[in-house]
Amino acid sequence: MGLNEKPLSTLHDKSSFDLADFDVPTGREEAWRFTPLSRLKGLHNGKAEPAGHVRVDVEAAPEVTVETVGRDDARLGTSFVPSDRVSAQAWNSFEKATVITVPREAVTSKPTVLTLTGEQAGGAAYGHIVVKVEPLAEAVLVIDHKGSAVYADNVEFVVGEGASLKVVSLQDWEDDAVHVSAHHAQLAKDAVFRSFVVTLGGDLVRLSPSVGYTAPGGDADMTGVYFVDAGQHLEHRLLVDHSQPNCKSNVDYRGALQGQDAHAVWIGDVIIRAEAEGTDTYELNRNLILTDGARADSVPNLEILTGEVAGAGHASASGRLDDEHIFYLQARGIPHDEARRLVVRGFLGQLVEKIEVEEIRERVMNALEAELSR
Numbered sequence: 001m002g003l004n005e006k007p008l009s010t011l012h013d014k015s016s017f018d019l020a021d022f023d024v025p026t027g028r029e030e031a032w033r034f035t036p037l038s039r040l041k042g043l044h045n046g047k048a049e050p051a052g053h054v055r056v057d058v059e060a061a062p063e064v065t066v067e068t069v070g071r072d073d074a075r076l077g078t079s080f081v082p083s084d085r086v087s088a089q090a091w092n093s094f095e096k097a098t099v100i101t102v103p104r105e106a107v108t109s110k111p112t113v114l115t116l117t118g119e120q121a122g123g124a125a126y127g128h129i130v131v132k133v134e135p136l137a138e139a140v141l142v143i144d145h146k147g148s149a150v151y152a153d154n155v156e157f158v159v160g161e162g163a164s165l166k167v168v169s170l171q172d173w174e175d176d177a178v179h180v181s182a183h184h185a186q187l188a189k190d191a192v193f194r195s196f197v198v199t200l201g202g203d204l205v206r207l208s209p210s211v212g213y214t215a216p217g218g219d220a221d222m223t224g225v226y227f228v229d230a231g232q233h234l235e236h237r238l239l240v241d242h243s244q245p246n247c248k249s250n251v252d253y254r255g256a257l258q259g260q261d262a263h264a265v266w267i268g269d270v271i272i273r274a275e276a277e278g279t280d281t282y283e284l285n286r287n288l289i290l291t292d293g294a295r296a297d298s299v300p301n302l303e304i305l306t307g308e309v310a311g312a313g314h315a316s317a318s319g320r321l322d323d324e325h326i327f328y329l330q331a332r333g334i335p336h337d338e339a340r341r342l343v344v345r346g347f348l349g350q351l352v353e354k355i356e357v358e359e360i361r362e363r364v365m366n367a368l369e370a371e372l373s374r
Contacts, residue, residue, distance in 0.1 A: 008303040009271050012239060015081035019046075019092050022085035031084055034265040034297055036233055039204045041150040041178050043086050043124060051123025054149050056098055057115045061108035064139065065101040075099055075130055079156045080184035084208070087182040090152040093126035100141070104134040104160075111140040111357050118149025118177060127153035131167075135160040135188070141167045142357060146201075148174040155183045159191040161215070166194040168360055172367070173201035183209040187218035187247075196355055197224035197253075198364050199234050200371070210239040211249060216278075218247040225348050225364070227371045228294065230259025237267040238283070242276040246310075251283035254351055256344055258374075260293035268300045268314065277308040287318035288347055290340075341372045 011030060016022070024045045025032040032044075042048035060066045069076070076097055082088035100112060114129070133139050137160065145151075159165045165185075173179060179202055185193045199205050211220045220240065228234050240249045255264045268283045287296035300314035321343055334342070348368055355361040 008269055008301050009273070009305070012083060012241070012269065012271070015083045016088065017077065017082060017091055019085065019088045022088055025085060031237075035206060035235060036204065039178065039233065040180065041124065043089065043150065043152050043178065043180055046089065048124035048150060050093055050126065052125035052150055053119050054125040054127060054147070054151050055117045055119055056127070057117070058098065058100070059113045060100070061110045061112045061139070063102065063106040063108050064112050065103070067099045068096050069099055070096065073097065073099065075132065076128060079158045079186035080154065080182070082154065082182070086152050086180045087154055087208070090126045090154050091128070094128045094153070097128040097130060099130045100132070102133045102137045102139040105136045107138045108140060111142050113142045113144065115144045115146070118147030118151060118173065124150040124152065127151065129153065129155045130158070131156065131165065132158045133160055133163040133165045136162045138164040139166070140357065141165065142360060143167065143169045145171050145173055145179065148177050150178045152180045155181065157183070157185040157193065159185065159187050159193050161188040162190045163188070164192040166356065168196045168198070168355055168357055170360065170364070171199040171202060171205050171207070173205070175201065175203060177202040178204045180206045181208070183207065185211045185220065187211065187213050187220060189215035190217035191219070193218075193220045195220075195222045197236065199224070199226040199236070200367055202232070202234070204233045206235040206237070208237045208239070210241065212241050213244040213247045216244050216246045218244065220249045222249070222251045223351055223354055224253035225351050226253070226255040226264060227348075227368060228255060228257040228262040228264045229371065231261050233263045233265070235265035239269045240271070240281065240283070242270070242272045242279045242281065245276055246278035247276065249281045252351065253284070254286045254348055255296065256288045256290060256348060257294035257296055258290040262294040264296045266298045270302045270314065272304045272306060272309060272312060274305045277306055278310050279312065280310040281312050283314045285316045288344060289318060289320050290344070341369070344372055345369070
């Protein structure tokens with residue numbers, strides 16, 4: 001059943017920690033219709049043997065506490081419930097979780113960096129991360145994925161009252177990696193959450209970032225940049241669920257695609273529930289298709305269940321390079337290939353400049369330059 005037949009809010013009603021509550025996807029479901037299931041290496045149907053390994057290394061700010069805990073830790077699973085089968089599989093399959101705590105009123109002196117490195121092919125690995133920012137604290141977090149793996153995980157961001165968390169999630173996997181991940185942010189009263197997702201590597205990457213509010217005043221900004229090469233499938237499925245009054249959200253994702261069968265999928269779901277009066281929200285996705293054979297699917301969805309909103313809107317655009325822009329630069333003596341790079345660099349770089357961690361910002365720009373020079 002598609003969106004034309006079923007309200008958006010009902011598509012996100014199903015959630016459970018019990019794997020048996022989710023049917024094995026067939027590809028006909030709304031949530032899976034764009035995903036090439038045959039390339040998931042069994043993550044969706046229970047056939048992925050847990051023989052892989054992803055190493056987690058943490059370089060923490062001195063104000064931060066980092067713990068490796070077992071499945072029975074009471075802090076796990078407090079802010080989310082899996083909403084699809086792979087997320088439930090990851091919840092039921094991980095052995096150890098990483099818990100990062102920023103204490104009340106602390107302002108971290110440097111970013112905390114989690115590096116997840118795939119070390120073993122031939123089997124799947126599962127993980128779980130909890131990031132808890134206590135009231136009035138401020139922190140910056142980098143999650144860096146690299147190596148080769150078949151990996152599914154859940155990440156919880158719990159942002160306390162008046163607290164601020166800025167997250168950069170970098171997917172820089174090797175070409176054969178498969179990564180399916182659910183990121184969920186829970187915002188308390190007047191909490192601020194800034195998320196920047198960069199997806200470059202991997203054979204198939206499917207990220208599902210979501211935001212929920214527990215009290216008024218929450219403010220979420222979700223930004224993303226992706227570059228899709230030949231044969232890659234990069235998918236981002238966002239959900240912002242406004243269930244509290246006077247909260248804000250802004251979503252801006254941009255991608256570039258080149259090569260045969262390069263495929264980008266962006267789904268942006270925003271729900272403004274009846275009790276969420278005073279909501280201010282906007283979502284935007286833009287895709288730049290650089291060559292023949294590439295495909296971008298972009299679906300912004302907005303459901304408003306109250307007439308009392310401060311602002312609500314969405315937009316999506318996918319297209320090729322503007323010939324007039326290229327001609328303008330060539331007319332000033334810039335060669336065609338360099339003109340092309342300048343246009344794409346400006347298109348994506350406008351967002352990349354928002355990354356506050358200088359080392360990561362430069363790394364992303366260098367990676368984009370390498371992509372464009374191919």
